[in-house]
Amino acid sequence: MNKITSISDVRRYFHNNKTPIYFVSATNFNLLGIGDWVGNFRHINYIDCFDGRQKNVFVPKEKFPRDFESIEDINNYLLEHKEVIDFLKTRGGEGTATFLMFDEHTEEVCEQLGLKVAFPPAELRSRMDNKIETVRIGNKVGVPSVPNVLAKVDSYAHLQEVSAELGTQDLVIQSAYGDSGHTTFFVSNEDEYYKYAEEIEAEPEVKIMKRINCRGSAIEACTTRCGTVVGPLMTELVGFKTLTPYKGGWCGNEMFAGAFSQEVRDKAREYTFKFGEALRDEGYRGYFELDFLIDMDTEEVFLGELNPRVTGASSLTNVAAFAHSDVPLFLFHLLEFSDVEFDIDIAEINERWAHPDSIDSWSQLVIKHTDESIDLLTQAPQSGVWKMAADGSIDYDHYSYHPHAAESEQEAFFVRISGVGDFRYEGADLGILITRGRLMDDDFQLNERAKAWIEGIRGQFAGQALQDPVVEEVAVSHAIGGGNFKIL
Numbered sequence: 001m002n003k004i005t006s007i008s009d010v011r012r013y014f015h016n017n018k019t020p021i022y023f024v025s026a027t028n029f030n031l032l033g034i035g036d037w038v039g040n041f042r043h044i045n046y047i048d049c050f051d052g053r054q055k056n057v058f059v060p061k062e063k064f065p066r067d068f069e070s071i072e073d074i075n076n077y078l079l080e081h082k083e084v085i086d087f088l089k090t091r092g093g094e095g096t097a098t099f100l101m102f103d104e105h106t107e108e109v110c111e112q113l114g115l116k117v118a119f120p121p122a123e124l125r126s127r128m129d130n131k132i133e134t135v136r137i138g139n140k141v142g143v144p145s146v147p148n149v150l151a152k153v154d155s156y157a158h159l160q161e162v163s164a165e166l167g168t169q170d171l172v173i174q175s176a177y178g179d180s181g182h183t184t185f186f187v188s189n190e191d192e193y194y195k196y197a198e199e200i201e202a203e204p205e206v207k208i209m210k211r212i213n214c215r216g217s218a219i220e221a222c223t224t225r226c227g228t229v230v231g232p233l234m235t236e237l238v239g240f241k242t243l244t245p246y247k248g249g250w251c252g253n254e255m256f257a258g259a260f261s262q263e264v265r266d267k268a269r270e271y272t273f274k275f276g277e278a279l280r281d282e283g284y285r286g287y288f289e290l291d292f293l294i295d296m297d298t299e300e301v302f303l304g305e306l307n308p309r310v311t312g313a314s315s316l317t318n319v320a321a322f323a324h325s326d327v328p329l330f331l332f333h334l335l336e337f338s339d340v341e342f343d344i345d346i347a348e349i350n351e352r353w354a355h356p357d358s359i360d361s362w363s364q365l366v367i368k369h370t371d372e373s374i375d376l377l378t379q380a381p382q383s384g385v386w387k388m389a390a391d392g393s394i395d396y397d398h399y400s401y402h403p404h405a406a407e408s409e410q411e412a413f414f415v416r417i418s419g420v421g422d423f424r425y426e427g428a429d430l431g432i433l434i435t436r437g438r439l440m441d442d443d444f445q446l447n448e449r450a451k452a453w454i455e456g457i458r459g460q461f462a463g464q465a466l467q468d469p470v471v472e473e474v475a476v477s478h479a480i481g482g483g484n485f486k487i488l
Contacts, residue, residue: 004335004342007326007349013340014038014331020088020095021334022115024075028057029415029432030100030314033402034330042091044084046074049383049415054401058087071101079109088113096337100310118337119309120284128284128308130176131207138303141278143271146172146293146302148209153200156193163208170211174305175203184248186211214293215444216304217260218253220317221272222287222332227346228276229332231317232359233268235259236291237366237439240446242454245370245426254363254438255316257356260294267301268292269354275306287333289313315364315434319403322358362403363439365450367457369418369428374472375463380419381431386456387411388449394456409437412453424463433457 001013017039023031028043035041035056048059060083068074078084079097088095097115099106104122119125127133135145151162153173163171173196175183185196188211193200200206216236222229237243237252244251259265272290279288289311291304310330318328326349335342352358384399388410398405403413412435418428439450446454466472 001340004340005344007344010327010331010335010342010344011037013338014327014334017041020091021098021118022088022095023098024078025100026071026074027415027417028054029417030310030312031098031318031330032315032415033319033404034328036402037328037331038334040091040095044078044087046078047417047419049417050399050401051382053399058084060084071099072103072106075099075102076105076109079106079113085113088115096334098310098334116337118334119286124283125308128279128282128288128306131174131305132176132205134303134306135207137278137282137306138275141274143275143278143303144300145207145304146209146212146214148207150205150207152203152205153208155201156190156197159187159193159200159208166208166210168210172209172211173200174207174209175199176205176207182246182249186247212293212302213296214302215260215296216250217268217292217294218289218311218313219268219272219292220287220289220311220313220329221276222329222336223276223280223285224332224336224342224344224346225280225285226342226344227350228273228280229329229346229353230269230272230276230350231329231353232257232320232322233259233265233292234313234316235440235444237446241370242446242451243365243370244368250312250366251368252363252365252439253313253316254361254440255320255359256361256438257359261299264294264299264301265354269350271301271303273350275303279308284308285336287314287330312364312366312432315403315432316362319434320358320362321360322353325358326352361437362434363437363450364432364434365439365454366432367430367454369424369426369430372426374423374425375465377418377420377422377424377461377463379460379462380416380422381414381457381460383414383416383431385411386414388452388456392448392452392456394453394460403434406435409435409449411435414457418461424461430461431457 020040022042022044024044027047027049043057045059060081094114096118097110098118110117149163153159170188173185187193216238218236219233220231235254239248287310289307293302293304385397385405386394387397388394406413412433414433416431418430441447
């Protein structure tokens, strides 16, 4: 194909794709169903969420015991695994690699394997991922953050001094990097400060924000040479104790046309487009996600943070009605890193994707183990479609790899993360449940259906206490360090 100029061209180009394209990650959760759109697309994963039934998922059989500290670690492990190298050779040895996260070592290994990395360089991506840098980029293009101060903090007295201009002691402090819920600290007095003082003072600079009455939201987009394609604004589920032990920790999303007022949705889309264009000026191209904080008192829209990658919300962005009427957002990312020329009317796509009729309603729950207990799983639910009865009980209905297999709000698609033989510890990811319709009420609290699904899925897991002191020591180590890498 000489030049792509329409959505039908994009569909045909990827349908006929012959060059292997891989998504290398702990699981295939983030890009569920993309293989339906892209020829020769394969997932290379560490966890087999589908018990060998999903044919475009490759999981090495032999596992070498080691602790992973990040998803980058697991990706590098996979790419250096003999079974993966042999698998790549059977498919021609060359191709394109995509990731949730990667680092400079990943780039070196991919070069040795003959794989092209379909993302900007890791060094640039890391700089964009810096929450302090995000504030500065936003300020340059008129995308405001919650009133904040960027500063090095040495003590509680120093914190009060540098944040005096915010006019409050009710503060939220974030470090430059970190996982959801782990590096966001809520501080309103000296005692609360000392809970986190060591982590805060170790940082060369932190973002100190005025605490506002806000709702979390997320929006995914892709910056291309033709402009920034913008998805719908989603609500975020944050810090629900029945889902996560981490205060402020992300634990799901909702996508529906009326998530916020039209004015708020339009403003968030406008800001996202501006930010995407600013990213291109910085040299960044491709998929990204912005968190916005919606002030519930004033309806002001504030920039939260940037994730320069596919994210946990991508599983909803790429399955909604607008994605199926055109193409999933991730295909624009692949297109940007392809060798084919394209000239597409991005403004027309953005106008279409902003229309309420393009947004059907989907929700997802990320279910973690929230107790302080540690045990070994002896029973875990299968991935696939589960059905809820009138009394709120649930049963496994049938196998599927795609969220669309859940046809009504009485059904849900579940991706199991922790399986039989895994340690169950505080913070361990048990699985992700995706269903049609909403899982929160208008006050942004979990509705009865959500509570029934959470209770039902938890009830499908069973574990046994650890008897061997050596095994217990290993499990405790996982629990303390979060070293089981199941970070989404």
